[in-house]
Amino acid sequence: MRVNGPPGIAVISMVRNDRFFAARWIEYYGKHLGPGNLFLLIDGHDQPLPAGSENINVLRLPHKEQGRSGGDRNRASLISYLARCLFHRYDIVIAHDIDEILVIDPSLNKSFREYFNRRPGRSSLSALGLDVGQHPEKEEPIDFTRPFLEQRSYAHVSARYTKAVVAARPLTWGSGFHRVKGKNFYIDPNLFLFHFGMLDYNISMEKLNDDSLLRAGWEGHLNRRYELFDLIRKADAIEGDDFFEKARRRQSLFRPFYALNKPGMLKEKPIIRIPERFRSVV
Numbered sequence: 596m597r598v599n600g601p602p603g604i605a606v607i608s609m610v611r612n613d614r615f616f617a618a619r620w621i622e623y624y625g626k627h628l629g630p631g632n633l634f635l636l637i638d639g640h641d642q643p644l645p646a647g648s649e650n651i652n653v654l655r656l657p658h659k660e661q662g663r664s665g666g667d668r669n670r671a672s673l674i675s676y677l678a679r680c681l682f683h684r685y686d687i688v689i690a691h692d693i694d695e696i697l698v699i700d701p702s703l704n705k706s707f708r709e710y711f712n713r714r715p716g717r718s719s720l721s722a723l724g725l726d727v728g729q730h731p732e733k734e735e736p737i738d739f740t741r742p743f744l745e746q747r748s749y750a751h752v753s754a755r756y757t758k759a760v761v762a763a764r765p766l767t768w769g770s771g772f773h774r775v776k777g778k779n780f781y782i783d784p785n786l787f788l789f790h791f792g793m794l795d796y797n798i799s800m801e802k803l804n805d806d807s808l809l810r811a812g813w814e815g816h817l818n819r820r821y822e823l824f825d826l827i828r829k830a831d832a833i834e835g836d837d838f839f840e841k842a843r844r845r846q847s848l849f850r851p852f853y854a855l856n857k858p859g860m861l862k863e864k865p866i867i868r869i870p871e872r873f874r875s876v877v
Contacts, residue, residue, distance in 0.1 A: 601708035602686035604628050607677055608693045609670050610645065611638035611658065615739050616694045616791065617645035623696055623877060624689075625651065627707050634681070636673060667770040679765040687711050691760040691772055694792040697722055700785040701872045710785070715763040719775050721858070722786035723843055724756025725835075725869070728793045728823040737795040745874050747794065749827045750835075752842045752865045754858040756790045757782060774857045782843045782858065789877060793823050830866035838867055 606624045610617045617635065624633050630650035637644070639658030654677075661669060678688040689697055699710050727743070727750045729736075737746055758772045759780050767776040774780065793799050799821065842865070846858035 602711050602714065603632070603684060604687045604689065604707055604711060605632050605634060605678075605681045605685040607634045607636070607674050607681075607688065607690040609636040609638055609674060610693045611642060613645065613693055618647055619739075619743070619791075619877070620693055620696070621645060621647040621651060632685075634677060636677070638670075664770065671768045671770050671772060675767045678762055682765050686714060686763070688762045689760055690762065690768065691758060691788065692790075692792075694790060695756065695758075695760075696789050696791070696877045697760055698787045698789060698873065698876055700787065701876055703785055711761075715761070717781050718762065718764050718766050718778055719759040719780065720761040720763070720783040720786060721757055721759045721780045722761070722788035723782055723839060723846075724753050724758065724788050724790065725750040725867070726753045726756055726790045726793065726823060727869070728827050729796045730827050731796055731824055732828060736797060742875050743791055743794060743877050744789070744869060748868055749830070749832055749866055750789070750869055751823055751826055752838065752861060752867055753790075754846050754860045756788050757846055757858045758788055760788060761786070774854060777856075779856055780847075780858065782847055784840070784843065787873075791877075793820060796824055799824075826864055827866055832866045832868045835867040835870050838865060 606628060608620060621630065621633060621635070625647065630647070631652070633651040635648065635651055635653050637653060637655045640655055641658065644653065659669070674690050678690055681688050691697065699705055699707065703710070727747050729747060730749055734747060737743070755773070759768070759775045760772055761783070766778060768774070769776055842861065845861060849859035851857060851859060
């Protein structure tokens with residue numbers, strides 16, 4: 596815990612059967628917070644270590660075969676427990692899926708430690724969720740040697756990814772980090788969570804032929820996720836800065852009746868152009 600100086604910030608995620616997102620996660624957060632503050636859970640002793648992992652904290656766990664929903668719950672429970680332990684040494688814990696990246700609005704020109712220097716008065720902060728996808732007719736396959744957002748211009752503003760990923764005290768995340776159990780949420784006006792799971796059409800389509808995912812019950816979920824490419828292709832995209840505040844307000848006000856501590860979906864499924872200032876960030 597901090598006595599003097601900037602806040603201690605840890606980042607946690609978990610990975611299995613990944614080819615490229617973990618390396619980008621390590622590169623991004625290692626640059627901003629130092630590799631010694633990154634904690635990566637490896638799901639299975641059969642898994643190779645990702646590039647750049649030699650200087651971060653790695654915990655290998657035995658793999659347990661589970662369905663999609665059970666796996667999501669188990670991952671959230673494991674990470675919630677680790678985060679509670681880390682609060683003995685850290686002021687802030689950031690946690691999310693391996694194909695997501697938390698970004699502070701570049702217009703502020705603030706580091707993570709500068710932005711969180713004043714400890715949040717809430718137990719958690721949510722970031723506005725932007726589901727990034729390839730425009731099938733306008734954008735080339737992804738080049739993993741270059742920044743993602745330099746190559747992708749469109750995103751779906753989605754409550755599914757408006758997640759409470761910043762914890763300021765011990766808490767328990769629900770499945771997929773979509774909510775904090777027993778707590779309300781607050782969407783921070785300067786935080787964005789970019790989801791890159793559908794970054795590339797061809798790579799995404801390969802998942803439909805992955806027997807391990809199909810056996811685990813991912814088929815329906817993947818089919819719904821692939822709608823993103825069609826949404827982007829057909830959309831009359833709006834400028835992100837013209838919509839972000841409206842999205843935060845609507846997601847906060849119109850919540851699902853069955854889960855009032857989760858943000859509400861936007862029925863029109865808005866597609867935005869990602870502002871230029873984000874291009875070199877991730």
